[in-house]
Amino acid sequence: MKLHYGFDDFKGFDWMAILPIVLPILIVGLILILIALIDLYRHRKVRENILLWTIVILFINTVGPILYFTIGRKGGRA
Known part of the structure; x- marks a missing residue:
């Protein structure tokens, strides 16, 4: 039974196939962070x-x- 995995296990992984799924999530997260800051x-x-x-x-x-x-904007001083 293999307990540890290394980067060699990802050599055969097709990263371009998963990029259209992950990229919009990363962009929305970055936009949320920028707007909040x-x-x-x-x-x-x-x-x-x-x-x-x-x-x-x-x-x-x-x-x-x-x-x-949701929470932080309510906690303001008048």
């Missing part, structure tokens, strides 16, 4: 925990910006 920068005077939200947006890919738009 722009919104956070524009409203930095009224948002709390700017550093925390920046870390969440950048390091929790795709889910981080969604969390920011």
Whole structure:
């Protein structure tokens, strides 16, 4: 039973066949991250925990910006 796999196991994999599936997901994730960071920068005077939200947006890919738009935008000072 083989427990460890290396990069040699992917030599026969057809990456061009999977690219049309993965590329739109990566582009949407990148756009979400950019829009969330722009919104956070524009409203930095009224948002709390700017550093925390920046870390969440950048390091929790795709889910981080969604969390920011659903939870983070509510937590602003008037």
